[in-house]
Amino acid sequence: MNSWRAYTVWGIGVFAYLVAVLQRTSFGVVGLEAADRFHAGGAALSAFTVLQLVVYASLQIPVGILVDRFGSRVMVAAGAVFMALGQLQIAEAESVVTGIIGRMLVGMGDAMTFVSVLRLVPLWFSGRRSPLMSQLTGVIGQLGQLVSVIPFLALLRATGWSQAFMSLAALSVLVVVLVLTLLRNAPPGTKVEPEGEPEGTRAVLAAAWRQPGTRLGMWSHFTVQFSGNVFALMWGFPFMVAGQGYDAQTAAGLMSFFVVVAIIAGPPMGRFVARYPLRRSTLVLAICALTAAVWIAVLLVPGHAPVWLMAVLVAVLALGGPSSMIGFDFARTFNPSHRLGTATGIVNIGGFVAALLTMFLVGYLLDLQHALGLSPQGLYSLDAFRVALSVQLLVLGGGVLALIRVRRKVRRNLAAQNVRVAPLREVWADYRARRR
Numbered sequence: 001m002n003s004w005r006a007y008t009v010w011g012i013g014v015f016a017y018l019v020a021v022l023q024r025t026s027f028g029v030v031g032l033e034a035a036d037r038f039h040a041g042g043a044a045l046s047a048f049t050v051l052q053l054v055v056y057a058s059l060q061i062p063v064g065i066l067v068d069r070f071g072s073r074v075m076v077a078a079g080a081v082f083m084a085l086g087q088l089q090i091a092e093a094e095s096v097v098t099g100i101i102g103r104m105l106v107g108m109g110d111a112m113t114f115v116s117v118l119r120l121v122p123l124w125f126s127g128r129r130s131p132l133m134s135q136l137t138g139v140i141g142q143l144g145q146l147v148s149v150i151p152f153l154a155l156l157r158a159t160g161w162s163q164a165f166m167s168l169a170a171l172s173v174l175v176v177v178l179v180l181t182l183l184r185n186a187p188p189g190t191k192v193e194p195e196g197e198p199e200g201t202r203a204v205l206a207a208a209w210r211q212p213g214t215r216l217g218m219w220s221h222f223t224v225q226f227s228g229n230v231f232a233l234m235w236g237f238p239f240m241v242a243g244q245g246y247d248a249q250t251a252a253g254l255m256s257f258f259v260v261v262a263i264i265a266g267p268p269m270g271r272f273v274a275r276y277p278l279r280r281s282t283l284v285l286a287i288c289a290l291t292a293a294v295w296i297a298v299l300l301v302p303g304h305a306p307v308w309l310m311a312v313l314v315a316v317l318a319l320g321g322p323s324s325m326i327g328f329d330f331a332r333t334f335n336p337s338h339r340l341g342t343a344t345g346i347v348n349i350g351g352f353v354a355a356l357l358t359m360f361l362v363g364y365l366l367d368l369q370h371a372l373g374l375s376p377q378g379l380y381s382l383d384a385f386r387v388a389l390s391v392q393l394l395v396l397g398g399g400v401l402a403l404i405r406v407r408r409k410v411r412r413n414l415a416a417q418n419v420r421v422a423p424l425r426e427v428w429a430d431y432r433a434r435r436r
């Protein structure tokens with residue numbers, strides 16, 4: 001535990017995840033070139049992203065089950081093989097259909113990576129160190145997005161479409177080699193299997209789902225992550241440029257700010273979770289409240305939102321990535337290690353399903369207003385965006401209600417084990433009494 005070998009194994013896993021994030025985001029940064037190459041309009045281009053995410057989200061539970069059965073090493077290597085094949089396909093593709101097949105292969109490989117890498121953490125690091133190491137996994141992985149925005153885009157502009165995507169495929173081949181030579185599932189002698197008879201797939205899935213802590217993780221991931229995903233992956237740029245009238249450079253700057261805040265916020269959040277494990281859901285609820293408050297301010301402010309207010313929104317949305325790691329921490333602490341992959345897969349579905357649902361609803365509401373003649377200033381007018389983006393508050397509200405319900409169950413179970421979570425007012429009164 002916590003040895004140099006643990007750091008080497010984890011380092012290879014994190015590198016594999018960083019490359020997966022690079023593969024995932026590589027298409028988004030070459031939108032103009034892609035539109036040109038595939039002769040595709042906005043709807044066809046968004047199909048690339050949506051289908052990739054659908055594949056990613058729908059594979060989370062199968063991947064979780066497979067990683068519990070075969071371990072992280074095989075799964076991370078297989079994921080890298082799929083991503084290499086997908087990028088080779090994109091390098092050669094010239095039609096929307098062949099391009100989308102490539103992106104779906106990338107989505108498949110991507111789906112196998114994060115859950116498998118995260119499973120390494122509790123097996124190689126002690127319980128106290130795990131929250132920070134999980135946060136660092138998420139944070140360092142996000143750097144893959146910066147690699148796609150800067151060096152990958154520069155490479156594409158210098159060498160052309162096919163060479164650039166072939167280079168991405170080569171990077172995944174490097175991941176396969178590193179993983180097969182250096183990554184091990186657990187320290188020698190670690191017992192991961194349950195006592196007695198091994199559980200069947202259905203039993204593992206049912207047990208992981210029945211555990212309220214897994215569902216608390218899923219709803220935490222659902223509520224805090226989706227709004228940032230919707231903004232960064234689909235509607236943020238059109239909202240800022242076409243809706244708010246910002247120039248493209250300002251919008252791009254705010255998007256980079258998003259990545260920077262997500263990276264900076266990870267380690268303090270990991271430390272908070274390690275120090276106050278009984279306050280994890282309170283932190284999630286606080287971030288939900290903050291997200292709702294800032295969206296309401298941006299959507300209701302008369303006229304165009306000032307850039308500083310948009311920067312506040314971007315910063316709050318960026319907290320969603322690191323705080324969604326709390327969901328995985330619930331999976332880790334409420335499930336035995338032989339069920340961890342499955343529980344992590346269930347948690348990871350939350351945010352991505354919420355993001356896909358919201359992306360669709362926002363697009364649908366924009367189209368509907370236009371078709372009904374309610375947005376005479378254009379499909380992407382500010383008023384149309386105000387209505388369409390408000391749907392996020394409904395999704396957020398639904399997720400918060402589900403979270404509060406399942407949290408009650410978790411707390412009842414904890415109370416049965418003599419763990420009492422004191423209400424915040426009591427904690428506050430205690431704190432004041434001690435200061436006096």
Ligand SMILES: N[C@@H](Cc1c[nH]cn1)C(=O)NCC(=O)O
Binds near residue numbers: 138142324348
């Ligand atoms: N919460 C994200 C990862 C993250 C961590 N910090 C910022 N983002 C997540 O759910 N990741 C899953 C994946 O496959 O990337």
